[in-house]
């Protein structure tokens with residue numbers, strides 16, 4: 001089989017009968033394909049930050065820490081010392097008398113809320129197809145997140161065992 | 165594929181629970197009576213069943229989350245992802261059996277009498 005005849009026969013369609021056989025030569029050069037997202041004078045640098053990368057990393061790092069915090073919390077609340085039956089104002093007062101459990105709960109609050117919020121943001125981006133819907137759902141989500149984190153933090157810091 | 169759907173669904177469930185949970189805990193700033201009244205509902209048999217469901221969701225999300233992390237960061241993670249999924253299911257079943265008595269024991273005693 002002669003390569004020469006193949007080239008001249010099919011050069012117009014750009015498809016050769018033999019895989020890996022180059023169709024192009026000095027006389028018949030391949031078309032130039034411009035690199036996507038090429039930097040120009042108008043867009044000299046990347047215009048986006050690395051937010052998505054950091055969000056991805058945060059999901060994994062916070063996940064590892066949350067395993068300890070949340071499962072420890074569940075063991076304390078549901079398993080030890082009579083399970084859920086023991087919980088009441090006096091029980092909470094006893095626990096938040098210790099800075100250790102205050103820091104534990106504070107860290108759990110912040111990490112779980114941020115982890116859950118970033119997770120829900122991904123889900124909204126996946127399913128809400130209209131740009132407007134996305135903006136509104138995420139606005140609602142971030143409002144709920146800020147509110148919950150502030151309220152939870154305030155409750156831990158201002159807890160008063162002698163409220164009555 | 166199904167594990168990805170389950171991871172999503174459990175993640176959303178836990179998030180909504182956490183939102184309500186911070187609100188109910190905030191009642192300690194209102195009055196001891198208000199807090200104790202709401203927490204009393206947590207001790208009823210029906211809600212105990214919901215708590216068991218919450219434990220199921222968290223344990224699956226946590227174990228499968230660790231598997232996702234292993235697939236992403238461990239050089240052999242992708243090769244063993246199937247085996248790790250079975251490990252997740254196995255550990256989950258064992259832990260759920262272990263949680264039966266602590267979480268549902270009181271409710272069972274209340275419903276069936278003892």
Ligand code: HEM
Nearest residue numbers: 070077087092095105108109112152153155156182189215
């Ligand atoms: C049914 C299971 C649960 C029970 C009975 C329970 C019970 C409690 C109680 C009594 C407190 C008061 C403070 C303390 O004792 O540490 C508390 C606080 C807290 N719990 Fe839970 N919990 C449960 C599940 C969870 C889960 C699954 C999460 C995380 C996703 C969580 C996150 C928190 C946070 C962040 C606080 C601090 C709230 C604040 O800052 O006001 N809890 N929980």
Ligand code: HEM
Nearest residue numbers: 063066067112116119120122172175176178179226229230
């Ligand atoms: C107990 C320890 C936890 C671990 C190890 C963990 C791990 C993970 C990981 C690795 C992801 C990323 C999945 C991916 O990118 O494909 C993820 C997603 C997610 N997590 Fe968690 N997580 C934990 C607790 C929580 C809690 C407490 C919440 C709720 C407040 C939550 C809500 C979510 C949501 C909504 C997603 C997004 C799901 C998706 O995009 O499909 N997780 N989790």
